[in-house]
Amino acid sequence: MTSARQLYLYIVKNITVYPQKEAQAIAFMLLEHYMRLRNIDVLVDRPIPENSTQPDWDGIIKRLNNNEPVQHIIGSTEFCGLEFRVSSAVLIPRPETEELVQMVTRDYAEPDKNISILDIGTGSGCIAIVLARFLPHVSVHAWDVSDEALAVAKENARQLIADVTFAKQDMLDVTFPLPGNIVQFDCLVSNPPYVTYSEAESMRPNVLRFEPHEALFVEDSDPLLFYKAIADFGVHHLKQHGKCYVEINEHFGAETKQVFEERNYKKVEILRDINGKDRFVRAIWA
Incomplete structure (x- = not known):
């Protein structure tokens, strides 16, 4: 995937255990955490530099489809505007x-x-x-x-x-x-x-x-x-x-x-x- 939107659509398409709206929200969380890509980057289809380091998306998607919470995968969640470690x-x-x-x-x-x-x-x-x-x-x-x-x-x-x-x-x-x-x-x-x-x-x-x-x-x-x-x-x-x-x-x-x-x-x-x-x-x- 060479752009933010392509990557977003790939993640959403392959998350199968959640309704589409939840899959979309999870995709945004993953992009923000691993790639520092925001919602607006997806909307404008921002290119992803060729030398960008990306995680094992298929491995992450497999964990999600095994019902592992996205918060456990990224290791944190937001609460009252603060970032908390969770396990x-x-x-x-x-x-x-x-x-x-x-x-x-x-x-x-x-x-x-x-x-x-x-x-x-x-x-x-x-x-x-x-x-x-x-x-x-x-x-x-x-x-x-x-x-x-x-x-x-x-x-x-x-x-x-x-x-x-x-x-x-x-x-x-x-x-x-x-x-x-x-x-x-x-x-x-x-x-x-x-x-x-x-x-x-x-x-x-x-x-x-x-x-x-x-x-x-x-x-x-x-x-x-x-x-x-x-x-x-x-x-x-x-x-x-x-x-x-x-x-x-x-x-x-x-x-x-x-x-x-x-x-x-x-x-x-x-x-x-x-x-x-x-x-x-x-x-x-x-």
Whole structure:
């Protein structure tokens, strides 16, 4: 292929496991990552210099058709305008989680002293790192139970120059004293596992085969397991009027809200995402 458009059309034509629009989006991601070719370069059919080094496109396309996520192939993804390293040890950040981060940044935009935020189940570190970058006046802590995930998160924080305190901690088995010796937080934020195993059959192979199940799934017998743990933790470790933000399973909005109400949280709200689905719960500890 001697031009950007020829290469783009070749990639799109040979990606067979995705609908055309998704194949087109993937092709643009690949061209940007490997060739520094932008959408406009494809549109104007920019020539590719003969001496340009190109990757093994057929090998990449084969991996895509084996349902390997494009983010794993290129090793990174964009989240809130920042480039994050990802691997099979962490979830690939979703657009809905960007909305969760935006809620927190709006509520804590006003500079205030001694504000502390805890990101529970940090994964790639995307939530904690964006909060640390966008809210430099806030002290950000992040926990995860996985050593592999924490390694990815710490590398992302280093690359993105974000001041986050990371610690290994199982939210279902909190040990004391708390990591970082902080007793209380102003804010808890989490995108915990919330997909039930019965929902797995409707999920795409690229998610089921390549993303960590421990960060995705929860038993059908107790789908609110992590929300109960987070709410219970907040009862003892949120400051007065501290806030809790969680991403939720759209099928359990009312039930998740009830978890917080039963523990005497106030102003418990179910909030919808950009697609109109119940996606977040925000609650205040009073």
